[in-house]
Amino acid sequence: MSKKTIITYVALLRGxxxxxxxxxxxxxxxxxxEGLGFTDARTILNSGNIVFRGAAAKNETVxxxxxxxxxxxxxxxxxxxxxxxxxxxxVIESNPFPHQTLDHSRLLVxxxxxxxxxxxxxxxxxxxxxxxxxxxxxRAAYLWLPPGVADSVLAKEFGKVTRxxxxxxxxxxxxKLQALAGx
Numbered sequence: 001m002s003k004k005t006i007i008t009y010v011a012l013l014r015g016x017x018x019x020x021x022x023x024x025x026x027x028x029x030x031x032x033x034e035g036l037g038f039t040d041a042r043t044i045l046n047s048g049n050i051v052f053r054g055a056a057a058k059n060e061t062v063x064x065x066x067x068x069x070x071x072x073x074x075x076x077x078x079x080x081x082x083x084x085x086x087x088x089x090x091v092i093e094s095n096p097f098p099h100q101t102l103d104h105s106r107l108l109v110x111x112x113x114x115x116x117x118x119x120x121x122x123x124x125x126x127x128x129x130x131x132x133x134x135x136x137x138x139r140a141a142y143l144w145l146p147p148g149v150a151d152s153v154l155a156k157e158f159g160k161v162t163r164x165x166x167x168x169x170x171x172x173x174x175x176k177l178q179a180l181a182g183x
Contacts, residue, residue, distance in 0.1 A: 004055040008085040008181050009038070011066055012111055013048025013078045014167035022076045024048070032069050044176050048078070049169070051180045059083060060113060081111045081167055085181040087139070092178055096135040100144045104172035108149065110141040110162065117165035121158055129154045141166070 011033070016022045026043040029050055033041045038054040054062070063082040071077045083091070091109060100107050112118050115138050122136045132154040133144040141162075145152040169177070 006053055007056050008051060008053050009059075009062055010083045010085065010088050010177050010181055011048075011050045011052070011063065012081045012083075012167045012169065013050075013066075013070075014081070014164065016048040016078050022074075022078060024070070024074060024078075026050075028073075032073060033066065036065050036069055042180055044180055045173065048167075049173065049177055051177065059087070063113065079164055079167065081113050081139075083111065083139075088174075088178055088181055090138075091140045092174065094137040094140070096137065096142055097133065097144045104175070105170050106145050106148060107171040108143040108145060108155070108168045109171065109174050110143065110158065110166040110168040112139050112141070112162070112166045115139055117162065120161040124154065124157060124161065127154075127157075134158065143168075 013029075016024050026046060029048065030041040030043055033050055033052050038052040041050055041052040043050045059082040063080040066080045066082070067077060091111070097107060110118075118136045118139070118141050121134065121141050124134050125136065130153070131146050132152060134154060135142045141158070143154060143158060145155055149155050
């Protein structure tokens with residue numbers, strides 16, 4: 001009899017708890033994930049960041065199970081990107097803008113289910129963005145946005161080419177997820 005390998009996952013839900021639509025309490029999200037057989041579910045912030053443990057499986061399979069559970073228990077759907085703790089560590093280590101990490105609110109990491117979801121965004125790195133920068137590395141795109149997200153021309157263009165395929169977190173949240181996944 002073989003033992004299942006238990007790993008730490010990080011799930012990032014897109015577009016929940018923004019405005020009045022798509023509301024889900026973090027306690028409900030934890031219960032939902034644990035109801036799927038995962039354990040040690042912990043959330044940070046109110047924007048759909050959850051760390052949990054479970055048997056090793058494909059990230060896409062875990063994401064699909066969470067999406068289906070949300071659709072079954074709520075009146076909406078939400079895109080979910082799942083990474084392992086190892087995936088998250090790799091994203092952090094691959095940061096092409098380490099000199100920009102002092103201002104965590106202006107460095108965004110956009111996570112995609114697969115590298116294919118970021119193919120069109122790679123073309124943006126060839127443009128001139130008045131001090132704003134973008135780099136795509138695997139399943140993540142890094143955006144350095146000195147004017148801030150709300151005033152960023154690059155962020156608006158990035159949103160047009162990626163549409164609903166990605167979900168973004170600022171560097172501070174990425175580091176909080178790393179700490180939570182490592183504890």
